Amino acid sequence: MSFADDLAARRDPTVGVWNRLEGRPRTTDFTRALRAEVRDPLWLLTRQWQLGEFRGTDGGSPVTATYSLAQSRPSRFRPHGGPPTDLPTDRPLETVAERRRLPFTYGQEKLGFDLRLAIGHRWFKLLDRFGLLGNVVFKFEQQYANRYPITLPTDADATQRANPTVWATMQAVAGRRMDGYPLYLHVKGGGQADDGINTIPLLHHAAFVDAGKRLVAWFDALIDQPGGVTPDRPDGDTAWDPSRLEHRFSVSLAASGGGEKVVTAQEYPGGELDWHAFSVDQDGPPLGGVAPAGPTLSRTVFPAPVRYSGMPLPRWWALEDGRTNFASVRPSSTDLARLVFLEFALVFSNDWYQLPCDLPAGTMARVRALVVTDVFGAREWLVPAGAGADQDWQRWSMFTLDTIGDRDVPADTDLFLPPSVPQVAVGPALEEVALIRDENANLVWGIEQTVRQPTGDPRRGSEAAAEIVAYRRRLVDPTPPADDDDPPRAALSYQAMNSIPEHWIPFIPVRVPGDNREIRLQRAALPGVVDGEPVRPRTSLLRQGFDRGEQYFVNEEEVPAAGTRLSLAFNRTRWRDGRVAVWLSASRGQGRGEGSSGLGFDLLVDTPLPE
Numbered sequence: 001m002s003f004a005d006d007l008a009a010r011r012d013p014t015v016g017v018w019n020r021l022e023g024r025p026r027t028t029d030f031t032r033a034l035r036a037e038v039r040d041p042l043w044l045l046t047r048q049w050q051l052g053e054f055r056g057t058d059g060g061s062p063v064t065a066t067y068s069l070a071q072s073r074p075s076r077f078r079p080h081g082g083p084p085t086d087l088p089t090d091r092p093l094e095t096v097a098e099r100r101r102l103p104f105t106y107g108q109e110k111l112g113f114d115l116r117l118a119i120g121h122r123w124f125k126l127l128d129r130f131g132l133l134g135n136v137v138f139k140f141e142q143q144y145a146n147r148y149p150i151t152l153p154t155d156a157d158a159t160q161r162a163n164p165t166v167w168a169t170m171q172a173v174a175g176r177r178m179d180g181y182p183l184y185l186h187v188k189g190g191g192q193a194d195d196g197i198n199t200i201p202l203l204h205h206a207a208f209v210d211a212g213k214r215l216v217a218w219f220d221a222l223i224d225q226p227g228g229v230t231p232d233r234p235d236g237d238t239a240w241d242p243s244r245l246e247h248r249f250s251v252s253l254a255a256s257g258g259g260e261k262v263v264t265a266q267e268y269p270g271g272e273l274d275w276h277a278f279s280v281d282q283d284g285p286p287l288g289g290v291a292p293a294g295p296t297l298s299r300t301v302f303p304a305p306v307r308y309s310g311m312p313l314p315r316w317w318a319l320e321d322g323r324t325n326f327a328s329v330r331p332s333s334t335d336l337a338r339l340v341f342l343e344f345a346l347v348f349s350n351d352w353y354q355l356p357c358d359l360p361a362g363t364m365a366r367v368r369a370l371v372v373t374d375v376f377g378a379r380e381w382l383v384p385a386g387a388g389a390d391q392d393w394q395r396w397s398m399f400t401l402d403t404i405g406d407r408d409v410p411a412d413t414d415l416f417l418p419p420s421v422p423q424v425a426v427g428p429a430l431e432e433v434a435l436i437r438d439e440n441a442n443l444v445w446g447i448e449q450t451v452r453q454p455t456g457d458p459r460r461g462s463e464a465a466a467e468i469v470a471y472r473r474r475l476v477d478p479t480p481p482a483d484d485d486d487p488p489r490a491a492l493s494y495q496a497m498n499s500i501p502e503h504w505i506p507f508i509p510v511r512v513p514g515d516n517r518e519i520r521l522q523r524a525a526l527p528g529v530v531d532g533e534p535v536r537p538r539t540s541l542l543r544q545g546f547d548r549g550e551q552y553f554v555n556e557e558e559v560p561a562a563g564t565r566l567s568l569a570f571n572r573t574r575w576r577d578g579r580v581a582v583w584l585s586a587s588r589g590q591g592r593g594e595g596s597s598g599l600g601f602d603l604l605v606d607t608p609l610p611e
Contacts, residue, residue: 451539498600500598
């Protein structure tokens with residue numbers, strides 16, 4: 001029988017032996033393979049000579065590095081225009097620098113009923129914990145509600161009666177719940193928690209006093225607020241500069257060479273606080289009382305090459321991952337940052353090493369000495385690359401602080417790690433203001449895009465302003481004229497000025513005293529649409545000094561052509577010990593360009609037809 005018949009009948013397997021597809025070594029000596037021999041070594045040597053690789057004088061790689069580090073911690077804090085105080089160590093620096101007082105009132109008008117009710121609710125929980133609410137004879141809830149009441153707003157309180165939701169909330173809690181904020185202020189000012197409550201037995205007096213202290217401690221720990229409230233500083237020791245729309249503050253610490261070193265954040269808009277927000281203040285007044293410098297740190301470490309995505313691999317027969325395409329980077333002749341990056345990545349990528357140096361947050365460190373030992377045993381003493389005169393235009397450094405002033409002083413080469421946190425959770429904006437330029441009207445407008453309602457909820461400024469205007473119009477009940485008293489009407493009417501939405505607050509340019517050229521922006525007011533009374537700003541960002549009858553000025557350069565955006569929100573984070581920090585802060589961002597309000601004077605408009 002032929003092979004074709006056997007194959008068709010499938011009597012025998014077609015392949016009798018299975019072999020793996022792999023190389024079959026003919027020797028056990030791999031010495032030559034590991035040499036990575038080339039066919040023309042003379043060509044490679046010629047190429048190295050052409051590129052100048054034979055001119056290197058030190059071809060040794062570092063194997064160990066020994067450094068000595070002087071360190072100190074900031075211990076004093078001074079807000080802009082305020083007195084210096086000890087820097088707290090139980091919270092991040094963002095909290096101390098950004099915190100601002102909670103707006104519980106606007107003049108005679110109460111706000112923040114969400115927190116007022118929360119404080120009252122907490123007070124009753126404390127009383128229940130002491131077993132004071134379970135007494136059948138003595139009931140204190142209604143007595144405290146009568147002592148610290150929440151009353152219904154009057155007709156003049158347009159912000160509380162215009163919005164149906166706010167009005168319904170006020171009706172639900174008025175006369176039934178307690179306003180806890182006056183009790184908090186009373187106890188914090190030295191009063192007793194049971195003052196004015198006449199039915200409390202003497203045996204419960206100590207428990208009420210203890211509960212009052214616990215209430216104050218609870219609210220102080222709940223939301224961080226600045227202290228130091230005085231008649232000349234009603235907002236306390238806040239670092240917010242309302243004329244520059246940014247935070248300004250200074251911290252001080254012990255200098256490495258002795259004495260005191262002051263670093264200042266001149267233009268901190270809020271948000272992420274890092275080393276680049278600070279500058280060394282050579283001419284600033286000392287803060288005094290700094291803590292002594294910490295012990296000198298000496299370590300011997302192993303340098304590691306700097307690695308990044310797309311870097312050439314040092315192993316043989318290995319290809320790069322290709323995630324970084326350097327050929328697609330096309331910088332212009334003036335794009336120095338990309339040019340420096342490409343030169344580092346393509347030419348000097350294997351010449352950079354990093355040394356481990358772990359330091360806690362809140363440390364000013366200076367490398368006093370650095371000795372590097374290479375593979376040949378040679379030791380090299382390294383000095384900072386950015387050393388020299390601070391004003392030297394050829395000096396170049398990274399992660400170092402600049403110096404305030406024009407004096408010729410030595411450059412500061414210290415590394416500052418501020419006591420900040422890497423991440424802060426920001427809540428929804430409670431207030432939002434857009435400062436825009438209106439070239440047609442020659443004004444700057446502060447548009448209150450988001451306002452805070454008395455219940456603590458945010459609301460669009462345009463909707464809140466429209467509700468207040470509609471409410472005031474409902475209060476006005478003009479008597480319609482009789483038909484025979486209606487005078488003849490012209491087709492056109494003269495209008496002195498048109499109306500602008502009441503959430504647009506004007507800023508007019510005024511001269512700086514003592515200067516004939518420089519100007520600044522002064523907060524002004526427009527007449528109301530209904531009653532002609534000056535329109536009051538509703539946000540605390542634009543209400544600066546309004547309740548005290550003070551004028552408010554903003555530097556003219558703070559509102560560029562692109563505009564400026566301000567927001568107010570609660571922030572929350574955790575410190576290194578796990579403590580939760582919550583504070584109210586303002587932040588500044590970029591605007592969206594110019595705008596036009598449509599403000600006009602001396603207008604001829606069509607006469608409206610009688611209804």
